[in-house]
Amino acid sequence: MRSYTVLLAVLITAAQAQDEPLPPTGLPLLDDAVEQCSHSGALECYALLAEVAERLPGEAWPQFYLGLVLHQGGIDAAEATRAYERALALDPGHVDALCNLGKMRSDAVRAEGPSDAAVALWTRALEIDPRHRMARVNLALDLHRRGRFDAATVHWDELLRRHPADPEVLYNAGVTRAHRGEVPVAADLYQACLERAPDHVEARINLAALYHKHGTPRDAVEHYRRALDSLRRVGPALGEDGDPADAETMIHGNLGVALTQLGEGDEAVAAHAAGLRIAEARGMVDAADQARTHLLKARVPHCDWVAREAMLAEILDVDRRRMDRGERPALLPFDTLLVDMPPRARMRHAVYTSRALEHYGDLLPPPAPSEPNGTLRVAYMCYDFNDHPTAHLVEGLFRWHRRFKDAFRSARGPRALEAVAALGYGKDDHSDYRDAIAADADAFINDLALLGHVDAVVASRDFGAQIVVDLQGHTLGTRMELCMARVAPVQLAYLIYPGTSGASCLDGAVVDPIVVPPEAARVYTERLVYLPGTYQVNDYERHAAVATYAAAPDARAAHGLPPRPFVVFCNFNKVDKLDPASFGLWMNVLRRAPGSVLWLLRPKGRQFDHVAANLEAEAAARGVHPARLVWADRVPKAEHLRRHAAADLLLDTLIYGAHSTATDALRGGLPLLTVRGEQFPQRVGASLLSAVGANQELLAVDSLRDFEDLAVSLAGTRRLRALRARLADEGRASRLFDTRAFTRDLERAFHAVWEGHALAGRLAHHVVVLEDVLPEPALKPFHGGPLPSFESVLPGAWASTGDVGVR
Structure with missing residues (x-):
């Protein structure tokens, strides 16, 4: 979530010389006047100092103090500037005048950007007196802003x-x-x-934000609440405008996001609503946009769909106007995957979000070019090299990369990668998944989490990868800054984020022809790297012992499910993928299949109470008894795979379908019914079914009507039992679960990408890896239509496009 890092950009600017003691002037007349000024108002002080300046025309100090009172008293900024200039004309080495004149110059052009004239003045002051605190503070602040x-x-x-x-x-x-x-x-x-300074509001918010961003929302909540307490007691400690509402709305927004992650639904909605009230009452348009967006997002994981479409339409309209002005949208790219949006609108959100990180491309010079020499080093970069679905999927990649490297030492054999690294910047959970990846990778570099961006890029480049694969994309934990700074000559997006990144730093995206058909290439800023089978790697070697496809006689009862022949439909997606259209479709199926139930994954924490209440009310409103919704507890992976035998058919969601959830079901012997949608997140189920074979591709349909009719016609029939039997007999041996073959295809793709880059100095074409296993990878330009350049989606590209909004 973006909100909890906003204040990292807030800096103090009230950096005037009087914030620290000024040296005695050595002029008794002036020192007496300054003492009197400490008991006088600004105008009286000005009159007194003007008289002293007239009596001491050759002295710089009276002019400096005149400038100070004009400046700080808010009397006349232009005259304050002239007073400082007169002080410097009398004494060019007057460091306090240099410092404050620099501040005046900087303030005068703040809207246009940093002032070179101000920097020159502060630099001169430090040359004269390296100990001058405020000159150094001002210079540091200016460098930061640049x-x-x-x-x-x-x-x-x-x-x-x-x-x-x-x-x-x-x-x-x-x-x-x-x-x-x-x-x-x-x-x-x-x-x-x-x-x-325990009541330093900004420091408290920023400390909370760091806890929040790096995976400890409970600690973040404590600090956000303490920041609110401090704000109400003393107001903001710092800030350019000194408006407590700015900080207050930000804290409420950040607090709401953290509470949502903890499953504290009521409190999260209350926090966002409080922030929205404050922003609207004070006319803070941007803050209100952010609060409104977060309020909608807080309701999503609780399946609170009241006024959902109206709120979403308003947010998308606001975001369209923001992007038309060249501003970053309030919705994050991942948020757009969870709502029904046209492809170009999603692409535009991704582009404008990525543009805000482009300046990290200036951190370091690009990596040195690598000459093709027949060897290839690849690094995978990820936050989730731990007990997380991502590591569950990619664990086998590292194992098979190593096995290929060991097996194909001979130059006459298929080319293996020279070395593979895991570049991690997430938490170390000491899990078996993490340990396995570390053991199989040639290098496991995980101290990136403790390094700054520059040092992390340098440490990553030390491995010497020609290709870096970013597994994170625009998801929680992303560190796109490293990609922007170029870890490797070629950088590919893969796996977790199902869509275009909109980022110029990602040269290609690994896909397959089903999830991204050729005609969809126009809404990707990356070149597309097509694998011959499904794009999604899957690895279940760790769970090879899970072989129970037939449920034990008491299995259903243990899960609170009705006995056979009653039909159990299920969906084990996280609830943020649920949407009104999907749920309504499922209820249609339940109404037409008497006695059937829907088995759903129980949300964490107190979030469950909200979800259950809302979905049970939705079911009743659609003529389905709430008792037909059954909740599955969260269990370890092996147990989760086994329990699929207690269900009959997995019903997919429509906007963001099942991905790793689907392969878990198929691996557990449970068929998946899905609708082929228009965009990547909606088409993964069809890709997986195609790869698993065993007639499972028949369960990928093209319309909601077909979905509903097929689910009902299969319920409790021999045909469904036959599909399950074929999945049990043939599914495990299918291409979907052949991590070895997948890894070979991916290695062939890497070689093709690198050779294509070497030929043109960049990845100039889409890459298609042929299904035939060849000694060398096949590289073919894709001619499915022109691919837009990255620049073609910058400001104004869709200023008048009619498909930006809700379909």
Whole structure:
């Protein structure tokens, strides 16, 4: 979620010289006037200082103080600037005048961008007095705004050496470190700031955001709530505009996102609603857009569909206007996969989101070109190298890459990869999945989580991969900054995010002809790398012992299911994939199949109470008794595979179908019924069924009517039992579960991609890997229509396109 990182961009700007003691002037008349000013208002102070300046025409200090009172008193910024300039004309080495004039210059052009004139003034001040705190603070802030985080860090480190207990220096140093991706260092700096200033609102929010982003939402909630308490007591400690509503709406939004992740539905909705009320009351349009978006998203995992379509239409309309203005949309790319949107609209969201990260491409020079020499090194980059569905899928890739490398040492055999690395930046859960990947990879580089962006890119490049495969895309835990900074000459998107990334740094996307038909290439910014079978790798070697396809006599009773011959339909997708159209279709099936039940995966935490209440009410409204909804507990993987034998047919969702959930079902001997939709997330089921064979492809249909009729006609019939038997007999030996063959196809694709890149200096064409196993990979340009360049989807490309919105 984007909301919890917004404040990482907030910096203090009230950096004036009077924030630290000024040296004595050595002018008794002026010192007496300054003492009187401490008990006077701004206008009286100005009159007093003007008189002193007139009496001391050759002195710089009176002019400096005149500028200070004009500036800080809000009397006349232009005259304050002239006063500072007069001070410098009298004393070119007056460091406080240099510092404050730089601040005036910077403020004057803030809307247009950083000021080179201001930088020159601050740099001159530091040349004269390297200990001048505010000149260094201002320079560090300016460098940060320019995105020059390394240079800014040098100045923050110097300030920390001289002022180790200064809360503002600690806070700002933490902000810059966080932008560099140095999470542990940033967290320590925020914590040190809070030890000295417990009510520092911005430091508290940013510390919460780091906990949130890196997988500990419970700790994040505690800090968000403490930030609200501080805000209500003292207001924002810092901030360019000093508007407490900005921080308050942000905290409510972040708190709501964290509570949603914890399954605390009522509290999450209340937090977003509170943020929306504040934003609307104060006319904060952008904050209201964000709050409205998060309120809708908080309702999604609770299947709260009241006014869903109207809210969604409003959000999409707001996002369209934002993108027309060149701004980043409120909905994240992954959010768009969960709602019914045209392909071009989804693509546009991805492009505009990715554009906000493009500046990370300037962190480092591009990697040195690698000459083709017949060898190839590949690295997979991922947050989820742990006990997570992603690792469950890719574990076998690393095993078979290693086996091929060991088996094909001879130059006469099929070419294997020279080496394969796992570049991890997620948590270490000490799971068997993680340990297996680490053991099979030639290099397992996981300290990236502790490194800043630059150091992480350097450490990743040290492996020398010609191709990096980003497994994360626009999903939770992504670190797209590393791809933007170019870890390898060729970078491919694969597996987790089912759609275009919209990112210029990803050269290709690994797909198959079913999930992305040739005519869909126009809505991808990447070149497409077509595998001959399904794009999705699957590995169940760890669970080879799970062989029970026939349910034990008491299996259904153990799960709270009715005995046979009653029919059990199921869907074990997470509830955020459920939508009104899918649920309505399932209820139609249940109504037409008397006595049947629908077996659903129980959501975590208190989220279950909301989901159950909402779906039971939806079922009753559609003429289905709520008792026909049965809930499955979350269980370990092996047990989950076995329990599929207790069901009869998996009914897919319509907008975002089952992916790894579908292969678990097929591996557990349970047929899948799916509708071939228009876009990638809707077509994975059809791809998997095609790969599993055994007549299972008959269960991929083209319309809702066909879906409903087929589900009803199969219920409890011999035909369904025959499909299950064939799946049990032939499914495990099918291409879908042949990790060895899949890995060979993928290696052939990597060789084709690299050779294509070497020929043109870039990946200039789509790549099609032929099904025949050849000694060398087949590289063919794809002629299914022109592929849009990345630039073709930048601002204005669809300013008048009619298909941006809800179908």
